Amino acid sequence: MKKIIPLIAMAILLTFTRAVRASGAHIEISPATTHILLQTGKTTSLIYTIANRADPAIISITATSNQTDVIAKNAVTSDTQPFFLGNGEEKKVKFIINSETLEQKDYLWEIIFSAQAATSKDQGITLTHALDIASPILITVTDGAINNEWESETSIKQVVSFPFGERKILFTDSLNKLIGRIIVKNEGKNFILPQGIVEIVGKNIGKRTFQINPSYILSYSQKTIQAEQLETQYCPRDDCAEVTFVLPGFLLGKYSIKTTLRHGTFGSEKVDNIILYAFPFKIIAGFLIVSASIIVVTGTHLKTSKKMQVASSGEPHKSGIA
C-alpha cells in the first residue's frame, strides 16, 4: 500500500503537468499603463501585479527608458530578482520612482515582464518563445506647471477645394463617405491630453456628434486621434490608423463640421469650422452623358431617315426616267 500511494500521486502529477503544458503561456499585468506627476526630489513607489494563467514560467523584469543619461536611467528601480510563477499564481512587484536626478520634463519608461517556460532543446531545431508583456510609465517631473505647445489640424478626405476670399469652399460627391482626420502635434516638454467633440450638421442628417475621448500625446510627437463612435468597417481598406471619424451614407447639400478640442479637463478650447457642399456630381454627369448620347443618336437617325425618305421618294422618279 505504501508503494502504491506515491505511484498514484505521481500519476496525478503527470496528468496535471500535461494539462498545464497544453495551455501554453498566458500572463496578465496590472496596471497596464501609469502616469505619475512627481515633484522634483520626491520618491514614490509603484506596485505591479503579475498573474500567470498558463504553464509555470520564470518571470524576469527589466525597466527601460528613452533616456540616454545614465543617472536618469536609474530613476526607476526594482530589487526583484527573476522568480518562478506557477499556474494560477499572482505576485506583486514593487518599483521605486525617484525624481532626485531628473530635470522638469516628461520621461517615458517601460517595464517589461518576460515569461519563459522550461523547454527541452535536445532534439532538432528548437525556437523557444519568451512571452514579454510591457507596461509604459509616463513620469512628469514638475513643480506644478505643465508646458503646452500644441497644434491641431483637421482635414477631410476626397474633396475638391476652391479659394473663396481667405477661406476655402469644399466640395465632395454625394456618393463619397465623409472621412475626417484630426492630427494633434505636441511640441511641448510635457504630455497633452486632447479631448473634445466633432459636430456635423446637415439637412439630411440633422446633427451628428463624435466624442473625442482623452488620449495621451507625448512630448515632441504627433498622433491622429480617434472618435469613440468611429465605425471601423467604413475606414479605407479597414485601416483606421489615419481616420478620426467617418460619416457614411448619401450626402447632399451643405454640411458644417465643427471640431472643438481642449487640453485636459479644463484647458482652453480650440475650434475649427469647415463648410462642405456635397452634390451628386457623378450621377448628374452620368445622366448628362446618357442624355447627350440619346440626343446625338436620335438626331443622327432623324437625319438619316430624312435622307432615306428623300431618296425613297426620288426612286420612282428615277425609275420613271429610266
Next chain:
Amino acid sequence: MFQFLILKKIAILCIIAVVFFHSSLYVYAAKLESPNYTLQLQDVSFEKDTLMETTTDIETVLGKASRTEFETNGFVFFSPYSSASSPFSFSSAKTASVFLPQSGQSSSQEIPMTLSWEPGRTYKLSVLQEDLVSNFDGSYSIPSTICDSAEKPCTVLKAQKWSENTVGLGYSIYGEAEEDFVDRSFFRIFPVASRGGKRVTVAHGSFAEDPKKMTIREKLIVPKTQPETNYSATIHIMGEAQL
C-alpha cells in the same frame, strides 16, 4: 422599322452607360482608383491652428483633486481612462516551436496569440531574436532567409514573398499585421539582438469589444550543407500596452 432601330440604339447606349458608370463610380476609397480611372482628389487641410506656447497648471489639465493630492503628497497618479485598473493580458498557444526538418525541405510552425484589454485602448506587438539559431557552442548557425529574391530580400522591417526553396529562417504574421505582410506567403526575418538588432513592430491597433487574435508562422528551410546537430534560439514576442 425606323422607330425600332432608334429604340434598339438607345437601349444599347443605356447598357453601355450603365456599365461605364457602374465601373467609373466604383472607386476604391483609399487609393481613389477605379479599374478605369484615378481621381485626382485631395485631402484638404483646414484651420490649422498656430502653435501655442503656453504654460498651464495641473488643476487646469487634470482637475482640482489631482492638484490637491500633488501638493499634499508630492506626487499624484493620474488616469484619464474609466477603467484604469483593467489588466493587460497576452497569451500564446505555444512556448516553443520544434522543427525536425529534412535538409532543403520547408517546414513551418504556427503560434496563435491573443491580446486583450479594454475597448478603445491601443497596443503594439513586436519581436526580437536573442541570438542566431545555433548549436550548443555556437560553432554552427542557421542563417536568416533572404526570401525569394536576392535583389529584393526580405528584411527585419520589410516582408517579401517567400515561396521558393531559399534556405534560412523567416516569419510571417496574420490576423493582425503590419501592411507589408500582404498575405501568408510574405515573410520578414527576425532582428537579432546579439547582432545589434532592435525590437520591431509586427502589428499594432486598437481594441474593440473582442480580444485581438494573431498568428505568427515561423518557416525554416535548412541548407543541405548544414551539419547535423541540435540547434536552438530564443525569440521574444512582446505585447505592449500603449498610453
